[in-house]
Amino acid sequence: MGEVTKTLELKLVDPNVHKREKLRETRDAYQQALQAAFAAGCDTQSAANDVVVEYDLSGYAKNALKMYVPQLHNSYDADELHDDHPVRFTNEGLQLDHQPQNAIEWYVKIPHHEDYHLWIPAHANPDQRELLEAVYADDAEMGESRLFERDGTWYLHVTAARDVEDQSGASARQRTPIGVDIGEASLVTVCHCDESGSPVRPRLWADDGKAVRRLRKTYFTAIRRLQKRGSERIAESYGDALWDRIDDVFHHVTSEVVEYAESVENPVLVLEDLTYIRENMDYGEYMNRRLHGWGFAKLHAQIRYKAAEKGIPVETVNPRNTSKACHACGEHGYRPRQATFQCSNDGCWVGEYQADVNGAINIADRYRGGESHRQSDRTSRQKAGDDDSATDGASLTGPQDSQADAETQQVTLGTYAS
Template sequence: MAAVTKTLELHLVDPNAHKERKLRETRDAYQQALQTAFDADCTTQSAANDVVVEYDLSGYAKNALKQYVPQLCGDSYDASELHDIDDHPVKFTNEGVQLDHHPQNHYEWYAKIPHHDDYHLWLPAAPIPEQRPWLEALHAGDAEMGECRLLERDGTWYLHVTATREVETRSAADTERTPVGVDIGDAALATVCHRDERGTPTAPDIYSDEASQIRHLRKTYFTATRRLQRRESERIIEEYGDSLWERIDQIIHRISRQVVERAQQVDNPVLVLENLQYIRETTDYGAFMNRRLHGWAFAKLHAQIQYKATEAGIPVATVNPRNTSKECHACGETGTRPEQTTFRCPNDDCWVTEYQADVNAALNIADRYRGGESQPQTDRNSGPKAAGDDSATDGASLTGPQDSYSEGEPRPATSGTYAS
């Protein structure tokens, strides 16, 4: 096992005027405290504490400053001046920021940003698609959060979260792998299939019953929500919604675990998925189907499979999803789907006439990896840190205040916890 650390980027989505003002207050106070402590040449945490304690910041930001300033003034950097103070992000020690997940909402992820010791801001957060497995690992407790940074670029706010997790290392000689294709869809939540050593498709795993269960749960949720909204029963809506979506989460966790267990039965496997970002950005099935696709939490299942596979030491790759459900896995001809679960090949010379559509897609996904079209999962933010922008990872341990909300910001119920 080896420890791997990545920096995750979350876009803080459209804060309202009140929260925008609080974010700017936090940034301005932090930068003023940083400049003052640096000008005072605080080479020890004690000296830095005497300066930053006077500023209206959370203890998490103050503790980060108490570590960062001595590094700037001391042997770590020995900086003669602070360049571009406005570009310095607000740093929080590892216990300051919290992440929450609500898959029933349009924005599934929420971040708690400390403002000062008795007030915090909850904001919707949109992650980079390929980094979702790391967020899932943080939420499940399988990765450890390190230092977090709040910054603004061109009027948009971002949160950078450092995450560390243990992954199993494999020998560099393990290069020839058996691709296991995974098709995530609507009729079947997941379909898993691969070819044996003779190239023959193996018996697939098709999770269509689970798709029906989630369809039923979602329909029940939206029907009940409309009824309860008419009665203004917000507390019941929130409690009922949390319970129902917990059941959906359990289904997704179970399927992702079983997908990885299927791959573990294969010699030297690689799990192959469709490139989710490509699907999200280029596919438009109309308002109804787009809602269904979001409701199926494609990204969530995709991420769960990835991070569970990583824990099991199984590599994950993605391929271009274009026409995986339309091409015949045997001859490559473009066919039709007269029904959701049926693929029909038009090639009279092909042994395939009709085939299970999702299995056909899973085989095409696996074959594209075999044909060299794979796009290994990478972190676009990995690499060396920018010069002069280094700091301690963990920070001092402290007990932070409980979550709080201003009188003007009640926690909403009908649109999901923490939603703006």
């Protein structure tokens, strides 16, 4: 049994003036609490709680902040924050209701502060209807939700997880590990080996890596120029368009990675564990800065949920030295060029080898050698080590906006409201 996780997209339908004001109050209070906790260097949930508890937010937003701020310091090494972070709520905060007889079928309850929440009608992505209905029926588990405004329209993104059957009943020893190397030269490289250990059908997405590098360079150059001219709104709109194009490349490549895995008998995709990814990024200050801004986490997430949809298991291994060691003899080598690995062992048959393929084989070999960290296992270990619980914060028991108000609002908008 595997698990697929997706992000459900909901567009809030024209909240009235009062509700827009409340949404903005929530966003402003959240941004202030986030900035304060980050500036205070909170790297534990307890420390973050001491800061955010003073702000006029629901307990669900405070609990999300308690978990998020330490990640910014401990996992992402963030040096600064921008003011466009979405408002996060823990999974208990949001409530869905379905009224299929109405022109607008879906309603969401959004926490405002400790004693007030808002019911607002919402349009759902029609391609996600089945999973959204599964969440409503408790056949899928709702995760964290994020509230944000874009071009005057409010949106909610809600993570949802659902169990799916594995494609194969093969045991771990019977599986064929496919190493997945994510880099900057080749965006993704995959390779597996036959029974004798010889590489089979390596595939590199080098052109896609070039496309993403070009888009990122265009983004940073253009944004810098527009900001110098004071064109903040144009910069934001232009930046969103460029990142959408990068996301399109990511989705295209990760879909093809999963298609590659489907062509292999009893596959298991093996990724580098993001928990340890920095140990493999010792390329100097300039390259470290570039790689920390690379889309490792997003590519990992897309591969995981697309593989889960196909019933293909995904495992992770420690990435340390996967790019430095020779896959044939284990000796450390070097890169005379970005895409070339040079083995330092004169007696090794490898000599020069494609660097990303060498890394992908090493990743697969780590799994074949018995090392793997299931995503669910690692999550459980992290939860077990938390220094306080996510139950702190007030429950919503005071006067609240009603769903009837939301239904009345959506009736006045008519069938063609958007």
